[in-house]
Amino acid sequence: MSQDEVIRRYAQRVGYSDREAALLAPGDPRARHLARLSQAAPRYAIQAEVSEARHCNSGYQPGDRFILDVDGNFIAKLCPKRLCVYLVSQLALPVALINERLSEGLDPNQFHFTRQVHCPDLGVECGGYGKVNLKVSVVPRSQNAEPA
Numbered sequence: 766m767s768q769d770e771v772i773r774r775y776a777q778r779v780g781y782s783d784r785e786a787a788l789l790a791p792g793d794p795r796a797r798h799l800a801r802l803s804q805a806a807p808r809y810a811i812q813a814e815v816s817e818a819r820h821c822n823s824g825y826q827p828g829d830r831f832i833l834d835v836d837g838n839f840i841a842k843l844c845p846k847r848l849c850v851y852l853v854s855q856l857a858l859p860v861a862l863i864n865e866r867l868s869e870g871l872d873p874n875q876f877h878f879t880r881q882v883h884c885p886d887l888g889v890e891c892g893g894y895g896k897v898n899l900k901v902s903v904v905p906r907s908q909n910a911e912p913a
Contacts, residue, residue: 820895
């Protein structure tokens with residue numbers, strides 16, 4: 766699909782006016798980003814799996830998974846019923862890194878910074894309440910058939 770077509774479809778999907786859509790021209794890095802993410806979207810999802818959980822108020826346990834599309838949207842039926850703002854907010858940086866790698870045509874799993882994140886609560890031993898760590902990776906979409 767050409768960048769013009771990708772831009773046209775994106776503009777239609779998010780409701781850009783003609784003037785707004787004209788600001789996103791072929792050759793713009795954002796157009797490349799949209800084109801590459803549209804190619805990756807049917808193939809990949811982002812998975813954040815709980816690797817450690819102690820005394821979590823939301824009840825997260827090791828093995829719980831949060832599944833997001835490559836745009837960073839949670840796929841609700843593939844996530845725990847409760848979403849803790851303190852934990853899920855920590856996914857902003859790794860999702861942005863994954864997006865950048867996909868938009869540059871790079872292996873989305875070959876990032877090293879923030880591959881693991883944790884909620885800002887460091888546990889009762891450190892003056893908090895609980896502790897949860899997540900391991901972030903990109904997985905084939907076919908692995909996400911069953912809800913977490």
